[in-house]
Every structure is written in C-alpha cells, then in structure tokens.
Amino acid sequence: MRVVIQEDYRKMCKWAADYIAARIKAHGEDRPFVLGLPTGSSPIGVYQELVRQNRAGELSFANVVTFNMDEYLGLPQEHDQSYWYFMHNNFFNHLTDMKPENINILNGMTDDPEGECARYEAKIASYGGIDLFLGGIGVDGHIAFNEPYTSLASRTGVRDLTTDTRIVNSRFFGNDPGKVPAQALSVGVGTVTDSKEVLILINGHNKARALAATVEGGVSQKWTCSTLQMHNGAIIACDEAACGELTVDTYKYFLDIEKNQRL
Numbered sequence: 001m002r003v004v005i006q007e008d009y010r011k012m013c014k015w016a017a018d019y020i021a022a023r024i025k026a027h028g029e030d031r032p033f034v035l036g037l038p039t040g041s042s043p044i045g046v047y048q049e050l051v052r053q054n055r056a057g058e059l060s061f062a063n064v065v066t067f068n069m070d071e072y073l074g075l076p077q078e079h080d081q082s083y084w085y086f087m088h089n090n091f092f093n094h095l096t097d098m099k100p101e102n103i104n105i106l107n108g109m110t111d112d113p114e115g116e117c118a119r120y121e122a123k124i125a126s127y128g129g130i131d132l133f134l135g136g137i138g139v140d141g142h143i144a145f146n147e148p149y150t151s152l153a154s155r156t157g158v159r160d161l162t163t164d165t166r167i168v169n170s171r172f173f174g175n176d177p178g179k180v181p182a183q184a185l186s187v188g189v190g191t192v193t194d195s196k197e198v199l200i201l202i203n204g205h206n207k208a209r210a211l212a213a214t215v216e217g218g219v220s221q222k223w224t225c226s227t228l229q230m231h232n233g234a235i236i237a238c239d240e241a242a243c244g245e246l247t248v249d250t251y252k253y254f255l256d257i258e259k260n261q262r263l
C-alpha cells in the first residue's frame with residue numbers, strides 16, 4: 001500500500017487528480033478507461049481539478065466509462081441529495097466530452113433492487129472490470145456504503161445505513177438524521193478491491209482514526225477499508241490533518257519512501 005501524505009486538502013486533491021489524469025492518458029484507445037467514482041465532500045476538489053484540466057484541453061473523458069459507488073435507496077435523480085444529482089452537479093455537467101451513455105449510477109428508484117445490483121456487477125464485468133476506483137472513507141472506515149462488519153468479499157447490493165452514518169450525513173438533510181434514507185445501493189467491498197487500482201482520499205482530523213485503522217490496524221471487517229492492505233494496487237492520498245493517529249514511525253516511513261515519487 002502506498003500512503004501519499006500531502007500538506008493540506010488542496011494539495012491532496014491536486015495530487016489525486018494528476019494521478020487519475022496520468023492513468024487516463026496512459027491508457028490505450030482499444031478499450032475504454034473504466035473509472036469508479038465516489039460522492040461526498042472529500043472528492044470535490046479532485047473533481048474541480050479534473051474539470052479544470054478537461055476544460056483547458058489537457059484531459060479528455062471521451063474514452064472514459066464511469067461507475068459510481070453508491071446511491072441512496074428511494075431518492076429520485078432530481079433530489080438535490082441524490083448521488084446522481086451530486087455527480088452531475090459537481091462533475092459530469094462541467095466536462096466538455098463526457099458521453100452520457102458512459103455514466104453508470106445505481107438507480108435508487110428501482111423496484112427491483114437486487115436485480116439492479118446484479119445488472120450493475122454484470123455491466124462492470126462486461127468492460128473487463130474497473131481500472132481505477134477512486135473512493136472516500138467514512139469516519140467509521142466504510143468505503144462506499146459498506147459499514148463496519150460488511151463482508152470484505154461483498155458484492156453490489158442493498159445496504160442498511162448505521163445510525164452513526166445517518167447522523168454524519170444529516171448535515172446535508174437539514175441536520176435531521178431521520179431525513180437521511182435508511183438504505184442505499186452500494187458496490188461491495190469485493191467490487192472495489194477487484195479493481196486494478198484503488199485510490200482512497202482521507203482528509204481532516206475526523207478521519208484520523210480511520211486512516212490509522214486502514215494503514216496500521218489488522219485486516220478486519222470492523223474497518224472495511226483495512227481490506228486494502230491485501231490489494232496490490234492500493235493508494236491512500238491523505239492530508240496532514242488525517243495523520244494525527246498514525247505512529248510517528250509510520251508517518252515518517254511514508255514521507256521517506258514517497259519523497260522521490262511524484263505520481
């Protein structure tokens with residue numbers, strides 16, 4: 001696992017966007033670059049930088065297919081807290097050459113959740129899997145909506161949200177946890193770790209425990225993110241504020257080992 005420590009949120013986002021851009025540019029034209037994407041506050045700066053590069057003519061999305069991680073169950077696309085709305089508002093609508101037919105987001109209004117999730121997995125497989133999955137992390141270490149004790153082998157499916165996650169996400173729902181949907185559709189931990197590369201953004205003091213569990217703890221379903229220790233292409237991009245619970249040794253190790261690697 002690589003842990004790339006950047007001074008602050010802005011630099012973390014710039015590093016992650018440059019990494020993604022480099023991967024897209026290095027990819028051949030024979031098949032699309034398949035990119036997994038998250039919502040949340042953490043990736044916003046990455047999306048802004050990718051949009052900037054795209055609008056400056058430096059980066060094309062014409063050969064990119066995207067799969068989003070998750071979607072609230074029961075929210076229509078036009079709801080301003082649906083992840084469909086978030087992705088279009090913060091990213092897709094600003095790109096010059098993203099093809100709408102290449103955007104994949106789980107349908108939170110489906111009347112067949114299990115079928116929807118099975119079709120999503122099959123569609124990912126039809127592209128030969130995901131090349132790079134960008135993700136964020138919950139304060140309890142969840143990736144996508146895979147809360148603590150979700151199987152590390154899980155596939156795309158329906159997830160119950162914990163009370164803690166509904167409280168954390170209530171900041172987008174008028175601070176009322178009761179307004180946060182109780183369930184979501186989410187890719188599984190196994191869906192994420194099947195990707196060739198996984199890049200997880202971890203920033204801010206409130207994610208410090210999650211970062212320490214991801215990097216230093218044992219692999220455990222208690223912290224679903226810790227499964228990345230078993231992945232051969234996992235990168236954590238973090239800021240200084242998130243490093244507060246790492247041991248000094250770990251912190252120094254990653255600064256040392258990364259000092260000559262730009263991307």
Ligand SMILES: N[C@@H]1[C@@H](O)[C@H](O)[C@@H](COP(=O)(O)O)O[C@@H]1O
Nearest residue numbers: 038040041042136137138144145
């Ligand atoms: N399902 C999403 C996750 O994919 C995201 O990583 C997490 C953290 O969000 P934020 O980046 O806003 O802290 O929030 C939600 O629970």
